Amino acid sequence: MTLMKLVKQVATALFLGAVVAIPRTAGADESSSLRPMEAVSIAVDAYIYGYPLVTFDTVRKQQTNVAKPDAEHAPMGQMIKMRSYPAVDNHCCAAPNADTLYTEVWLDVSKEPWIFGIPDMGERYYIMPMLDAWSEVFEVAGSRTTGGQAQTYAITGPGWSGTLPQGVKEIKSPTAMVWILGRIYSAGTPEDYQAVHALQDKFTVVPLSAYGTPYAPPPGVVDRNFDMKTAVRKQVNAIDAVTYFKLLAQLMKSNPPSAQDAPMVARMAKIGLVPGQDFDPSKLDLLDREVIKTVPKLALVDMGLRLKEEKTTNGWLYFTKGVGNFGTDYRLRGMANLLGPGWNRAQDAVYPLSQKDAKDDAYDGAKYGYVVRFEKGQLPPAEAFWSLTMYDTDFFFVPNPIHRYDLAQRNKLVANPDGSVDMYLQAASPGKDKEANWLPAPKGKFMLVMRIYSPTGTPPSILDGSWTPPPVKRVP
Numbered sequence: 001m002t003l004m005k006l007v008k009q010v011a012t013a014l015f016l017g018a019v020v021a022i023p024r025t026a027g028a029d030e031s032s033s034l035r036p037m038e039a040v041s042i043a044v045d046a047y048i049y050g051y052p053l054v055t056f057d058t059v060r061k062q063q064t065n066v067a068k069p070d071a072e073h074a075p076m077g078q079m080i081k082m083r084s085y086p087a088v089d090n091h092c093c094a095a096p097n098a099d100t101l102y103t104e105v106w107l108d109v110s111k112e113p114w115i116f117g118i119p120d121m122g123e124r125y126y127i128m129p130m131l132d133a134w135s136e137v138f139e140v141a142g143s144r145t146t147g148g149q150a151q152t153y154a155i156t157g158p159g160w161s162g163t164l165p166q167g168v169k170e171i172k173s174p175t176a177m178v179w180i181l182g183r184i185y186s187a188g189t190p191e192d193y194q195a196v197h198a199l200q201d202k203f204t205v206v207p208l209s210a211y212g213t214p215y216a217p218p219p220g221v222v223d224r225n226f227d228m229k230t231a232v233r234k235q236v237n238a239i240d241a242v243t244y245f246k247l248l249a250q251l252m253k254s255n256p257p258s259a260q261d262a263p264m265v266a267r268m269a270k271i272g273l274v275p276g277q278d279f280d281p282s283k284l285d286l287l288d289r290e291v292i293k294t295v296p297k298l299a300l301v302d303m304g305l306r307l308k309e310e311k312t313t314n315g316w317l318y319f320t321k322g323v324g325n326f327g328t329d330y331r332l333r334g335m336a337n338l339l340g341p342g343w344n345r346a347q348d349a350v351y352p353l354s355q356k357d358a359k360d361d362a363y364d365g366a367k368y369g370y371v372v373r374f375e376k377g378q379l380p381p382a383e384a385f386w387s388l389t390m391y392d393t394d395f396f397f398v399p400n401p402i403h404r405y406d407l408a409q410r411n412k413l414v415a416n417p418d419g420s421v422d423m424y425l426q427a428a429s430p431g432k433d434k435e436a437n438w439l440p441a442p443k444g445k446f447m448l449v450m451r452i453y454s455p456t457g458t459p460p461s462i463l464d465g466s467w468t469p470p471p472v473k474r475v476p
Helices: 003-019 036-062 190-200 232-237 239-253 258-269 291-307 328-340 432-437
Strands: 099-108 115-118 126-133 137-144 151-156 167-172 176-186 204-207 368-376 380-390 404-408 421-426 439-440 447-455 472-475
Touching: 036 099, 036 176, 036 239, 036 258, 036 291, 036 328, 099 190, 137 151, 137 167, 176 190, 239 291, 258 404, 291 328, 380 439, 421 432, 421 472, 432 439
Parallel strands: 151 167, 421 439
Antiparallel strands: 099 176, 115 151, 115 204, 126 137, 126 176, 368 421, 368 472, 380 404, 380 447
């Protein structure tokens, strides 16, 4: 379904009842005035275009709105070192994983570069993707790309020029806002946690002006009015259109659109959204307030439709192209951030998503149990690791009595006599002899996400389609 068809279906009644009779603003240029339908269409496109930027800023605020670092937060320019897998009640960011310890930092490189130091990681798998404010991955340091040796980077902002210390590699960020969303593999045992903690503590981040000197980061400035509990997606989706566009315009001042976005930039200018300037809501005066209210709803529906447009394989939806570097596919980028911000490039990780079983029905742990069978030698092909995670319909962990949120390569899975492996996805235990392969489900709706980190580049591989995830089937 095209966006215009969506706009017409949802908004025609509102237009007829509330827009047609609205007079134009006095003195308006008749030749340049927008028709209501076009204005809404542009506003919806602009909402989708800006969704990653507004989402990233909200994540940044929620993760950095503290005076000093704690288990899940740190001020701007200070490392966030999560010491364990995310807690089951942690609803900060959607689709958390139970395979790695997040090691992150938010930077503002508008005034000066920041120096980011990675210690010698040895054989430990890690990935440090660097994302700009639009959710584009502009650099990846990690086991696959740069190896385990120690590295030092200078992350510089738009337009910066200068001299860097010897031995420091410059990485140019297209935007002032930078999110280094690092992950370090951990087996999840107390001993392995301790080993990863030792590595986390060796990461460094300092402004260029303080590099090579003793540096004590200043305390963070805390906004007591900011919501630190409500999930980011819910906060962003609840923002009204005018407030959303005002925020988007403000963020574009230091996080400019890329050159390839020129057609979208020209389109947004028609509704008063101009990079570098405050939002001019007068361009939307021709729209009734009720019509303006529909803009976020239409955009969210359209991003949801983008997900439904993708073909599934055995009930699994995944992307092997486009993600991480979305280009001008703004609907794909918006949809990805709606699911959960911080996607990797496919070469680094592929995330098959399954919302329906082999009969094309939504998963429901109150009605059925399910099993997914991997034939002998057909477990997910990954150079690093793979896992299968259970989420509720909001992409958060499902509480369960055995505190198991995924099945992974590290688990001692029990194989069938023929070498195949069955994984049981159900609310009740499948029996003691099968519990090693049990991923507890809620007594209600749920969904599944598979993670394949550093997918193999030669067959069998999910990247070229020579390996595909198997279907998930119902069991009595």
